[in-house]
Amino acid sequence: MRCRIKYIVFLIICLFVIFFNIGCTEKQEINDISIAEQYGLAYAPIQVMKERQMLEKKLPEDTIINWVKLVNTAAIRESMIVGDVDVGFMAIPPFLIGWEKGMEWKISTGLTCSPIGLITYKEDIKTLHDLSPQDRIALPQPGSIQHILLSMAAEKMLGDAQRFDNQLISMSHPDGMQALIVKQDVSAHFTAPPYLNQELKIEGMHQILSGKEAMGKDFSFIVGASTLRFHDNNKELYDIFFTTLNEAITFINVHPQEAATLLSEIYDMSPEETLDYLKDMEYTTTVKGIFEFSDFMVQNGYLEHSFGHVDEVLFKGVAYEK
Amino acid sequence: MKNNIRSFFWVTMIFALWQIVYLTKTFPEVLFPSPTSVITSLLDAILDGSMIQAIGYSLWVIFMGLFIGVFLAVSFSFLSIRWEVFESFIRTCISIAHPLPGIALLPLIILWIGTDSKAIIFIIVHSVLWPLALNLLTGFQAVPEIYIQVGRNIGLSRLKMMLHIYLPASLPFFISGLKISWARAWRALVSAEMIFGAAGGIGGIGWLIYKNRVFMDTAGLFASIIVIISIGIMVENLLFAFIEKKTLKKWGMHS
Structure with missing residues (x-):
């Protein structure tokens, strides 16, 4: 019997050690950013940023930039909860679902209004x-x-x-x-x-x-969300990232021809075709439609509750449309 | 009985440990919900009918698949007894198809059959057929020669030889083959449903897990997993134990 109790205690200690280790895998490095996106033309500013190395040019050389392409929003959210990803791009409804379930994150920027x-x-x-x-x-x-x-x-x-x-x-x-x-x-x-x-x-x-x-109106198809941890601990990196993203958006809007040529290789289409598709898209940092999505999702049971004030879901200074 | 008490003890221990870890608040609620919220979520899902519907659908699909799979496996094994050529053909098929996980066939199945419940049934038949056929072939070979000679002596027809000699004599092999088949089918079902979604209007238990994931209902996720474990235990430990008791043990065939 004594022997058995020893085993049980040993087992419990082992489990605790495993659990606490998982809990402690938060990232220590400060100069490191992970960005998650998905597939499609809606993510064009991110592609432009990557291809033209806009971020690399602004950051010190030892900064590690991880671009992660995940298959769906659920995977992005899960990576952000465990701290593998700092900035994720997705639509407003999945963002709100995560927020309601207690994820510590807010929207940092709008990205795209797209026909769907x-x-x-x-x-x-x-x-x-x-x-x-x-x-x-x-x-x-x-x-x-x-x-x-x-x-x-x-x-x-x-x-x-x-x-x-x-x-x-x-x-x-x-x-x-x-x-x-x-x-x-x-x-x-x-x-x-x-x-x-x-x-x-x-x-x-x-x-x-x-x-x-x-x-019934225009809405943001994709927005960028960041974890509070990344925003609070790496404010400088955070600011550089979103300023650069803004520049990438401006680049597409000012030089659509050049952007189309760049993007056509990534999406394996002709530059003319890409330019044609780009005309339907609106790249803007303004977040649109967050109130409509939130109200509808609460009324129809897709969310149990939603935000009271918009500051709860948007970082300070993020432009939004009422 | 003693074993049951021990299992119960360990399950309680796991729940207690779970609650303790939850209370330390090491993890956010969304990663690690409390046991109480999981049980509440389970009761809610049962009461609003969604869990019952999902279980019903999954069980219906799996029994369809099992039925077709068992029918095919028995027919193939009969044919192999009748013609030796056929046996070598079946054995070749088994060695090719048996190691192949059903899910690996998924892209092909989507192209050929589509994405409705037929596709899931196809995967289940694949999971059931090969292990069962393999067991039956082995079982038929293990039938003592004397039984077969007795059958021939009293002039049994081929069909009667099958039904009254080969099948009963290889029953232990049949039942253990069925156990393997069930386990494989159950795993295949859950994975296929998570990929195919709500086939034919209502989804099964795998789809329920997927929905819980995308709506970040972690308590619901745990609840669905508990249901899957419970059904697995019920079938393997209760249903099969019952069948064995009524047949193998009663007839003294248990090894």
């Missing part, structure tokens, strides 16, 4: 009314901006925000496009440029809903 649309190949589907319960809709994930916009439109047009919640299928943009093209069981795909433009070029594909119709 629900595309189908089925001729007889003209509006949301024509989607039957058998029609499956591909989008990045539940709780994504695409899902919330779809629910907004479903509430407006069909009176039931949750109408399509059980016919969603989670797919990355490229997979969703592939699934739509093979015309098997995905009837519609909610996507953004360049996938949106490429799908619409295919014979027979048409758009049945745009993001703007769903929301």
Whole structure:
């Protein structure tokens, strides 16, 4: 019996040591920044920043810059919770979900306002009314901006925000496009440029809903969020990063031709095509639509509560539209 | 009984340790919810019907897959007894397909079958068929020669030889094959559902986990995992134990 108790104590000590070690893996280095993004033309300013080495030019040589490409917002959030990533780019709804669940982060900047649309190949589907319960809709994930916009439109047009919640299928943009093209069981795909433009070029594909119709106004498609830890401990690096990002945005807006040439290589498209797609995008640091998303998500149970004052979710000085 | 008490002791210990770690507030709530919030979340999910629906859907899909898989495995094994050529064919198939995880076939399955429940059933059939067929073939070979001779002597037809001699005599192999198949199918199901989403309108337990992840409902995530563990334990320790008691032990075939 004594022997057994010894074992138990030993086991408990081991578990504690493991747990506390995990808890202590916060980053020690100060001159180190990790940025997470996803795929798509909405992240163009980040690509420009990377390609032109705009950040490297401003920072001391020993600063380590990690660019991380993650497959979805859930992965970005998880990396930010454990402290692997300092700055993450995503849409407003997933940001609000994380904030509500107690993540210590705020929005540092707006990035992109982008057209997004629900595309189908089925001729007889003209509006949301024509989607039957058998029609499956591909989008990045539940709780994504695409899902919330779809629910907004479903509430407006069909009176039931949750109408399509059980016919969603989670797919990355490229997979969703592939699934739509093979015309098997995905009837519609909610996507953004360049996938949106490429799908619409295919014979027979048409758009049945745009993001703007769903929301009723312009909104930020992507915003940049930072952990409080990064903002508070590395204020200098934080400021340099977001000033540079602002410069990258200005660069795209002032020199679209040059930006398109640069981006065309990354996205494997011709410069003309890229320029054409860039015209539909609006790159701006102003955060738009955060109140609308928050109100809708609370009213329809996607969030239990939301922010009282906008300062709770935006860092000081971040421009936003009421 | 003594074993049950011990298991219960350890489960309680794990919960206690969990609560202690939670109380130290080493981790943010979103990484490490308290056991009480997990249990509340579990009860909520059961009461609002979403958990029951998900479990029902998952079990329906897995039993469809198991049924087709068992049917195919038994048929293949019958054919192998009848024709030796067929046996070598099946053995080759097994050595090719058995080590292949169902999830690795995913991209192909999406292209060929699509993403609805048929695709998940296909993965389950793949997980069930090969281990079961392998066990049945081994079992048939282990049938004592004397049983077969007795069968021939009394003039049993081929089908009757199968049903009354080969199958009952290799029952221990069949049941252990079924156990492996179930375990593999259950794992395959949960992973496939996390990728395919709500197939055919309602999603299963894997999809529930995925939804909990994207909405950052960590307590719900733990709750779904507890349900998965419970179903696994129930089937492996209760259902299979019951079947063995009623057949192998009763007939004195247990090794």
